[in-house]
Amino acid sequence: MTPAPPFPQSLDSVELLASLSPDDRAQIARRCTWRRHAAHEQIIDSASDSRDVLFVTGGKVRIVNFSASGREVSLDDVGPGGFFGELAAIDGASRSATVVALEDTILASLAPSAFLALLREHPEVALAIMRRLAGIIRQANSRIMDLSTVGAQSRVCGELLRLASVDGTGAAAERRIRPIPRHSDVASRASTTRETVARVLGDLVRHDIVRRDADSFCILDADRLMALVDHYHMADG
Numbered sequence: 001m002t003p004a005p006p007f008p009q010s011l012d013s014v015e016l017l018a019s020l021s022p023d024d025r026a027q028i029a030r031r032c033t034w035r036r037h038a039a040h041e042q043i044i045d046s047a048s049d050s051r052d053v054l055f056v057t058g059g060k061v062r063i064v065n066f067s068a069s070g071r072e073v074s075l076d077d078v079g080p081g082g083f084f085g086e087l088a089a090i091d092g093a094s095r096s097a098t099v100v101a102l103e104d105t106i107l108a109s110l111a112p113s114a115f116l117a118l119l120r121e122h123p124e125v126a127l128a129i130m131r132r133l134a135g136i137i138r139q140a141n142s143r144i145m146d147l148s149t150v151g152a153q154s155r156v157c158g159e160l161l162r163l164a165s166v167d168g169t170g171a172a173a174e175r176r177i178r179p180i181p182r183h184s185d186v187a188s189r190a191s192t193t194r195e196t197v198a199r200v201l202g203d204l205v206r207h208d209i210v211r212r213d214a215d216s217f218c219i220l221d222a223d224r225l226m227a228l229v230d231h232y233h234m235a236d237g
Helices: 022-031 086-091 112-121 123-149 152-167 183-190 194-206 222-236
Strands: 033-037 042-044 053-058 061-066 072-078 098-101 105-110 175-177 210-212 217-219
Touching: 022 105, 022 112, 072 183, 086 112, 086 123, 105 112, 112 123, 152 175, 152 183, 152 194, 152 217, 152 222, 183 194, 194 210
Parallel strands: none
Antiparallel strands: 033 105, 042 098, 053 105, 061 072, 061 098, 175 217, 210 217
16 A cells, blocks of 8 residues: 655644744744644543644644533544644543544644643743633633523524525625535534434525525525524524
């Protein structure tokens, strides 16, 4: 088997480190352990006692957790320039989630002692971490409220709007989700079942709110979809 070609060991694409000088980033890169992970390979197990912070310089990973019944709940996807694992490095506790490569991925792994030294020596990076943690708390609060007060249909519609706002193009009334998400991925993010996702999508297509094209979902009327979020919410309440 032909070995994989070497990859550049650079952290220049990592947004967290953008405020540092090229020399500082190069110094941090030299302190990292670099690895290539194949698609679908598990990178971190939630039961792991590792504490490293990992920077994504190529590919994409998914951060997931599992309910008591074993259902997968997707928390976030992290692509090039992103990072993960900082919670365990900061508080020394166990990992809070499992991480799996969605595609062939290149990661730079920084030991917790080196990461904490980075935060002490560069306050601007420490502030960026605090802002990120604040965002995680806000997102968690929003998710808790949704799970407590919003029904499954409403969560599916809201997830479609969220995906379109991130990946969509064109006018506000016609947004696209590309690539087409799998029913299981939407179900995981909305904390529901694939059957519910399929049923909601079928209803949206029949009512000309969403159209499935060859390579994308087209949201034909974002205002009607938002109205359905509110409608399902009130119906469930």
